[in-house]
Amino acid sequence: MQNGLTPKMMEFTKCMTTRKNNEVVEDEAAGRVHVGTKYVDGFISDEVCPSCGAKKVYHEKYDAFFCPQENKWLETGCNDPKCEYCGTRPNEPFS
Numbered sequence: 001m002q003n004g005l006t007p008k009m010m011e012f013t014k015c016m017t018t019r020k021n022n023e024v025v026e027d028e029a030a031g032r033v034h035v036g037t038k039y040v041d042g043f044i045s046d047e048v049c050p051s052c053g054a055k056k057v058y059h060e061k062y063d064a065f066f067c068p069q070e071n072k073w074l075e076t077g078c079n080d081p082k083c084e085y086c087g088t089r090p091n092e093p094f095s
Contacts, residue, residue, distance in 0.1 A: 024068045035068040066093040
């Protein structure tokens with residue numbers, strides 16, 4: 001525990017603190033999702049991030065879902081350096 005908060009509560013607090021800066025808007029016609037001032041080709045899912053409850057975003061380039069509020073991948077890569085998706089995937093969606 002840090003500052004009297006469990007790790008899960010700290011993660012949730014971080015998410016809620018940054019959420020106001022990361023408006024997430026889907027442009028269905030263009031097949032893009034805008035997150036703050038950045039964007040990815042993909043879509044907003046109906047499923048939510050398990051740690052903060054934000055809707056998951058699918059990142060087409062890396063064939064993976066991420067949390068737009070916490071800027072973290074929600075699934076692990078395959079660890080194959082030759083994989084066209086995972087082989088070049090950065091540590092964070094917006095690095």
